[in-house]
Amino acid sequence: EAGVTQFPSHSVIEKGQTVTLRCDPISGHDNLYWYRRVMGKEIKFLLHFVKESKQDESGMPNNRFLAERTGGTYSTLKVQPAELEDSGVYFCASSQLPGVYEQYFGPGTRLTVT
Amino acid sequence: DQQVKQNSPSLSVQEGRISILNCDYTNSMFDYFLWYKKYPAEGPTFLISISSIKDKNEDGRFTVFLNKSAKHLSLHIVPSQPGDSAVYFCAAGRRKNRDDKIIFGKGTRLHILP
Numbered sequence: 001e002a003g004v005t006q007f008p009s010h011s012v013i014e015k016g017q018t019v020t021l022r023c024d025p026i027s028g029h030d031n032l033y034w035y036r037r038v039m040g041k042e043i044k045f046l047l048h049f050v051k052e053s054k055q056d057e058s059g060m061p062n063n064r065f066l067a068e069r070t071g072g073t074y075s076t077l078k079v080q081p082a083e084l085e086d087s088g089v090y091f092c093a094s095s096q097l098p099g100v101y102e103q104y105f106g107p108g109t110r111l112t113v114t
Numbered sequence: 115d116q117q118v119k120q121n122s123p124s125l126s127v128q129e130g131r132i133s134i135l136n137c138d139y140t141n142s143m144f145d146y147f148l149w150y151k152k153y154p155a156e157g158p159t160f161l162i163s164i165s166s167i168k169d170k171n172e173d174g175r176f177t178v179f180l181n182k183s184a185k186h187l188s189l190h191i192v193p194s195q196p197g198d199s200a201v202y203f204c205a206a207g208r209r210k211n212r213d214d215k216i217i218f219g220k221g222t223r224l225h226i227l228p
C-alpha cells in the first residue's frame with residue numbers, strides 16, 4: 001500500500017511569489033490534514049478535509065493560504081503571495097477515521113521564502 | 115498557549131540504557147495521547163498511544179505511562195538502540211469529539227550514544 005506522498009520535497013521562492021504544494025493521501029482515506037512545522041516549534045494544524053469538504057480550517061494563518069481537494073482525492077495548498085514567515089515544513093496526513101486517531105504523514109515539503 | 119509541552123529539546127542516552135521522554139499537557143479534557151517518531155527528511159510516524167482510561171500501555175521496547183492527576187505522560191524505551199535516534203513528538207486530543215484535532219508538542223530530539 002502506497003503511503004502519503006507530497007510534492008515537491010523542497011521549494012525555494014522569493015517573497016511575493018506563489019507556490020502550490022500537493023498531497024496525495026493513502027487511497028481510501030477520506031480524512032486529509034495539512035500541518036506546518038516551523039524550525040524547532042510544534043507541528044501545527046492548518047486544516048482538515050473530509051472527502052472534498054473543509055471540515056475545519058481554523059488553523060489557516062490568513063487568506064494568503066488556499067487549500068483545495070477537488071474530487072476528494074489529492075489536495076493542494078497554495079500560498080499567494082508568499083511571505084518570509086511562511087517558511088517551514090508543510091506536512092500532509094491522512095486517516096480513515098476523523099478526529100484523534102492515528103494519522104499517516106507524508107514526508108513533508110520544505111518551503112523556504114527568501 | 116501551548117497545550118502540549120515537551121520541555122526537553124534534546125536528550126542523550128547511552129545505547130542499551132533506558133530513554134525517558136517526558137510530556138506535560140494543560141487541557142484536562144484530553145482523553146487520548148499519542149507518540150510519533152520522526153527521522154530527518156521524513157514525516158512523523160505513529161509509535162504508540164494511550165487512552166485516558168489506562169495508565170500504562172506497552173508495545174515491545176516502548177512503554178507509555180500516563181499520570182492524569184499530574185497531567186503528565188512519559189515514553190520509556192528499553193533498551194535504547196541506535197535506530198531510536200530521532201525526534202519524538204507527544205500529541206493529545208479529545209477522541210470523544212470526532213471533530214477534534216490532534217495537538218502536538220515541539221518534540222524532543224533523542225540521541226543514542228554508542
